[in-house]
Amino acid sequence: MLHAETKRVKVALITGASGGIGASVSKTFSAKGYVIIAHYGSRTSKANEVARDIEASGGICYLVSSDLSTDTGVSDLIDRVKKILSENPTYHLSTLINNAAKLLSPSFAETEYSDFDSYIAVNTKAPFFLTQGLIENMSTGACIVNVSSASAHFSSPGDITYAISKAALESLTRNLAELLAPRGIRVNAVIPGFTDNGHPGFDKKPVLEYMSTFSVLGGVSEPETVADAIFFLASDKSKRTTGTFLDVSGGSILGARAGRKHSVKELL
Numbered sequence: 409m410l411h412a413e414t415k416r417v418k419v420a421l422i423t424g425a426s427g428g429i430g431a432s433v434s435k436t437f438s439a440k441g442y443v444i445i446a447h448y449g450s451r452t453s454k455a456n457e458v459a460r461d462i463e464a465s466g467g468i469c470y471l472v473s474s475d476l477s478t479d480t481g482v483s484d485l486i487d488r489v490k491k492i493l494s495e496n497p498t499y500h501l502s503t504l505i506n507n508a509a510k511l512l513s514p515s516f517a518e519t520e521y522s523d524f525d526s527y528i529a530v531n532t533k534a535p536f537f538l539t540q541g542l543i544e545n546m547s548t549g550a551c552i553v554n555v556s557s558a559s560a561h562f563s564s565p566g567d568i569t570y571a572i573s574k575a576a577l578e579s580l581t582r583n584l585a586e587l588l589a590p591r592g593i594r595v596n597a598v599i600p601g602f603t604d605n606g607h608p609g610f611d612k613k614p615v616l617e618y619m620s621t622f623s624v625l626g627g628v629s630e631p632e633t634v635a636d637a638i639f640f641l642a643s644d645k646s647k648r649t650t651g652t653f654l655d656v657s658g659g660s661i662l663g664a665r666a667g668r669k670h671s672v673k674e675l676l
C-alpha cells in the first residue's frame with residue numbers, strides 16, 4: 409500500500425514585520441514559498457499592508473501583534489506561534505528572524521533606567537526568550553537570523569543603549585550557534601548600517617549626506633538588500649555557516665569616514 413507523502417511546509421517567523429526591513433524580509437521569504445508569521449508592535453495598518461501584499465501574490469501570512477518590551481508580550485507571541493503550528497500539522501518552524509527593535513536611543517546623559525530597560529528588553533531579551541520558547545518547535549535544518557547593527561561595531565555615544573543592545577545580540581548569536589549546533593540548527597546575524605526603512609529622515613538631504621559618510625561604498629542600504637542577505641543565511645547555500653555576521657552596511661563597520669586619509673604617511 410502506498411502512503412501519501414506528508415508535505416512539510418516551511419514557516420518563517422519575522423518579528424517587526426511592520427517596519428521597513430521586516431516588511432521586505434516577509435515578502436522575500438513569502439516569494440520563496442514560506443508561510444509567513446509576521447509579528448508587529450503597534451502599527452496595524454503597516455502590518456495589514458504587508459499581509460495584503462503577500463496574499464495578493466498568492467502567499468500565506470498570519471499577523472500577530474505583541475509588545476516585545478514586556479515578558480507577557482514575548483510569551484504571548486510564543487503561545488500564538490505554537491497555536492498556528494499545532495493547528496497546521498504540515499507546518500514546521502524553519503526560520504526565526506529576530507528583527508524587531510527600538511532604534512535611536514537617547515544619549516548617555518539623557519538615558520533613564522526605564523529607557524535602558526526597554527531597549528535591552530526589545531532588542532536583546534526578546535530574541536533570547538523567543539528563541540528559548542520556540543526552539544522545541546525547530547528541528548535539524550532550521551535556523552535563526554538575528555538583525556544586528558553596525559552600531560555594535562564602533563562607538564555611538566549618541567545611541568549608546570541601542571549600540572549596547574546590539575553588541576549583546578551578537579554575543580547571543582555566537583553562544584546560541586554553539587549551543588544549537590548539536591541539533592543541526594544554525595544561528596547567524598546580519599549587520600545593516602543605515603537602511604531606508606521609510607522614516608522621513610531618509611528624504612532629507614543633510615540627513616542622507618551624514619548617513620552616507622559611514623559607508624565606504626557611500627549611500628544607504630535598501631531593505632531588499634538586507635532581506636536578500638537574511639535569506640542567504642537561512643538557505644541551504646549557507647549550510648556550513650553558523651555563528652557568523654554578514655555585513656550589509658556598505659562597509660560601515662570598517663570604521664572609515666569620508667575624507668579620512670588612508671595613512672598618517674600622507675600627512676608627513
Ligand SMILES: NC(=O)c1ccc[n+]([C@@H]2O[C@H](COP(=O)([O-])OP(=O)(O)OC[C@H]3O[C@@H](n4cnc5c(N)ncnc54)[C@H](OP(=O)(O)O)[C@@H]3O)[C@@H](O)[C@H]2O)c1
Pocket residue numbers: 423424425426427428429430447448449450451452474475476477506507508509510511530555556557558599600601602603604605
Ligand atoms: N534602518 C536602519 O538604518 C537600521 C540600521 C541598522 C540596523 N537596523 C536594524 O534592522 C532591524 C529593523 O529595523 P527597521 O529599520 O526596519 O526599523 P523600523 O522600521 O523602525 O521597524 C521596527 C520594527 O520593530 C517593531 N518594534 C519596535 N518596538 C517594539 C516593541 N516594543 N514590541 C514589538 N515590536 C516592536 C516595530 O513594530 P511597530 O512599528 O508595529 O510598533 C517595527 O515592526 C532592527 O533590528 C534595527 O535595529 C536598522
